[in-house]
Amino acid sequence: MAEDLLKFVSIEQRMPTKREAAKRLHDFDEVYAEFDTEGAKEQASRCSQCGVPFCHIHCPLGNNIPDWLRLTAEGRLEDAYEMAASTNNMPEICGRICPQDRLCEGNCVIEKDFNAVTIGSVEKYIADTAWENGWVKPITPEVELDQSVGIIGAGPAGLAAAEELRKVGYQVHVYDRHDRAGGLLVYGIPGFKLEKDVVGRRTGRLEQSGITFHLDFEIGNDASLADLREKHDALLIATGVYRARGLKVPGVGLGNIREALDYLTASNRKGFGDTVPEFENGNLDAKDKNVVVLGGGDTAMDCVRTAVRQGAKSVKCLYRRDRANMPGSVREVQNAEEEGVEFVWLSGPEAFLGDENVEKVRAYRMRLGAPDATGRQAPEPVPGSAFDLDCELAVLALGFEPEDLPALFGAPELRVTRWGTVTVDHATMMSNIDGVFAAGDIVRGASLVVWAIRDGRDAATSIKKFLRAQKAKSKAA
Template sequence: MYPSKALRLKAWGLRVAAKASWRSPRFSLIDRLKGETLAGKLKPDRVPARRRASVERIKDFEEVALGYDLDEAVAEAERCLFCKKPGCVKGCPVGVDIPGFVEQIKAREHIAAAARIKEENLLPGVCGRVCPQESQCEAMCVLGKKGDPIAIGALERFAADTEAASGHAKTPALMSSTGLRAAVIGSGPAGLTAASELAKRGHAVTVFEALHVAGGVLTYGIPEFRLPQRVVDREINMLESMGVEIELNFVAGRTATLEDIRGEYNSVFIGTGAGLPSFMGIPGENLNGVYSANEFLTRANLMRARSFPECDTPIKRGGKVCVVGGGNVAMDSARTALRMGAEVNIIYRRSRVEMPARKEEVDHGAQEGIVFHMLTNPVEVLGETGCCVAITCQRMELGEPDESGRRRPVPVEGDFFTLATDTLVMAIGTRANPLLTLTASELELNRRGYIVASSETFATSIPDVYAGGDIVTGSATVIEAMGAGKTAACQMDRFMRSV
């Protein structure tokens, strides 16, 4: 192409200079992404994860998302830019080395990828399924500026599931024993994470769980079509293989007080969650057929009422069900009722845009046939012979933003209608359960009954007691509770070693 060696060298030099210029600080990230796109190197579209068809999945409680196979996972991992300053890690509340495990998947080293994740997070199978990555790690992915961010959650799930299927799951390395003992009250995401971090640091850890099965909200609250119990069980089994003891049917505040537990352990972490149901206080809420979402989901999930009469716990099945609320718990309740043969309506006082539930869960619910009544608020539950038969609702419109940043729903005067319903599920949030705190007068609480703890250390008003998760913040995400548990465990380790 070129008549002389000199011209060939000159052309080569120009190409090298042009390539280097894209990496120059003078060019913005967007400029470089544009350059990669023009060069055909950037892959803006993520590899779609397989899911079961809606007509099939509404008939059972099997998992909806099927995840990636090896080739799909590798293809998705190959999209990663492996940034020198990865924003995705900053977006992860537990600090997982995301580029590190993605690179190992790219190299088809998926067992090593799972081990890399577990250095920071002992629940990768859980997090890969239920964490809102789209608002956390994936929201920080630079690929999202020109296309789809890396499917971090799907890759995390792939690594966890393939490691489990291989039979070669590795237990995280443990430090030598310190001879110190730590108690963890509650076996939800905050408690399990605190327990794993404390065990890795060489402490003897006992987890106290009020129910007859460990896992907290992961077990009683999240349906198996989103989070199979086998995934929760295998990650709890990993925790037990690290030497953590789990004592079930232990109701802190009743079986023993906080003071009793403190007398046996060098430090205590409280991760009891916020499990006290909330209701609207409208007429008729005491009628039969009105459930809190907590009770409805606990019956269906933990107590297997969805299989009644094969299982002992009853629940109202089929008919017409209305679920009040717009969060993930409302979506879980609605989709559970649907799978038990009901016609399901969701009633939410704002518009679909303001729904706090994950977008994919709302989309799945719509695909499955759930009817959404937006800008609607119940004002009365109607009954016959002591049972719920209908609800009266009022139309709403959006006003000015409230303290949450969402536009405040305002009643439309005189605009009412009635919906027939056999079952009404209230999924409008939860509050702090006072069982433990009523027996611990030294423990400072805020006006809503949540434990007051440092936002940096999670230390409470009692020197050797720490707290984190929903019992401190109110209802939040699984991964936020895990982040609190991890930080608190680090502080507990320092405290125990210093006294």
Template structure:
């Protein structure tokens, strides 16, 4: 019976949730995709072929049991579908919104490879969990037994929060230290509302608070509280700070006013969405309204910046990237959404100089793709004589992020780092060079995806419980 409900991909075409009209959505920060109706979600889930070897599952960093919850959705058994989804993913409603499914689960869907169009996995995942919240199926965290041991978590991004969730379910006492005034890390202040509305993040934070997780906000470790003090207060510590140091431009004039960091621009915008007072937004420093905006970079952060600038009322928005469309690191789906909203992409182009203070003009070097480097990617090379000028009132640097020097900032020389500056941690246990100290997410991997941070956080929590049980302590000592 269950099998007959599936394999509908032959005669049921792929149908994504309706997108709001770009002329309307480009003026607000609400999510652009509408929700599936019950019948449509079941219909699209029924397209799954229930593969014997599900590549969607194996290409998901969390190894979510995707075929199982698709089948349950097709059968109308949504509460069970949510239970299966939540079993492997701490934040399925967030992954359903911001994971690059086109590069992960959906990009490896077998029926996509056969030309029938992928199953809309992300949209169904989002629908299942949104329904679970609406129906009250998302239960408070209530450990079977409370433990006396405590863990301090530095950073409240996806890795830190995923670990906090798992540790509390094991009965461990958890305190999260966050330098911002709200928890959530990049999910709160780095990702715009049109991709992830903030009440979605805040409801998970509240669930953790209601479950006994203590949050210490506005706490910059190394300044407001020492790392050694946190270690002394807790039985184990998890480093989940993420990476926030922006890669800088070194071209002439790059220090002019009007050239800003992507993280500052996005944080200011998100704070305004919360209704906060943001002086740098009000005085125009981090506000694109009425300006000619140039965003430099080709990743997902660059896509967030160009689409935010459009919504703030920029007169024009251009994205300058040194490679071509096929070789950009950002999601192709996001590029398409940005183009619909009025963003212009300038491919095979790189900045060479900036004129004016505040900035008024950017000299652009036209590029071509040369021979592949050691990673296999073609190296951009300048085209001789290919220089021209772009006018700009606001330039946003979206060149990627690098780790801060934590041993120096925290005064802990014995915390080992890699040659890239990331914290050195075992990829199986997530243990660092310091006994009882673990690290997860971007501070270990470098700038990566939310879903990888969630996986790291869950794995580290399991290892930390072993450590607290005593087996890990013996090995560490």
């Protein structure tokens, strides 16, 4: 109703309660509490319901944000969830980990004068309320179809595609080399951003819906790509990109210089209660160590904030640009600083120093020069500016690249780009192999979870068209 909206003039922006840094440093629980019903309704009522909703336009999923904000303000929470879930397979996850400050909230039309609507927190509240009230039910297709789809990768792109295909009635099999479904949602993102039971209930629902998960299953060892093609009517490659981007400086081979994903995976496995030998022997545990994290994206933020929770002596983030050019979320940087992380801006690594293990990182100051090909100012070293940082654990968070899938899958015919991403027809998302599609980071390169969900949904649409065409051909034959 009209009286429930357009209250941004009279109601100030308010986030859910944020746990104090001193308290949250001792666990991996989420930083923000959840809105209560009245708080969510009040904040949703700040939406201006503008004629051209830039929040919707700048959401990769095209979420109907003003519509579910209106429904929340009116107290119609089940309808709000149905609206949110119609375009997003994981609203409770996106509400937690999307960089809303760069996407929907960053483009809210009231941001400049009145501060943005807290879209992410309301989305999280809507979805969590739906789970608590039993509104999120297993998928029950109207018909069961005899065609099957194999999906390689149980991350956000693969899971989104699996859900969309199962809704129609296809037999869906998801293959993943890890022992739990979820990909980076499970092993890459720390619990203080995304508690793991949130992912578990989503993947559990897909299992209850009749989707079959084949875990600890490695394509290339347990089956080749050709084996899966023979077994299924269509395949989707949604592996993500896991190979760490390298760094070529003297001393990089010293002990206790680790890749970000190894470090985060060990921490998340400990959170599950798994036995992790490299954590137990201290190699992947930051406790009582001077930690230096190299990188400036969201993965680097995950690493520095994990290190302080593990009891590191000091945590420094070395980044070659300044705060204004930081690719990670502004909120994540702020949270990290509150938790005691020191950012060493405009600095790059020159060498790692030590005998067997790293003892210091030698860095040099940088300045921003002429813009590079992307329009960002390119960093360049300042001569004679070297300095040393004490370091017993260095974590490289410099980004991810694709693995060599043609070799890994035993499929040399699979065409990839010069960057190693799978080559697809972007109109259909099909690779050069008939019936083999690809989606997510393995096509676009390392990106956001919300883009992976979007790509998974788009791939599912193309796969459905392909399977219907195949069925029509077989009937005509």
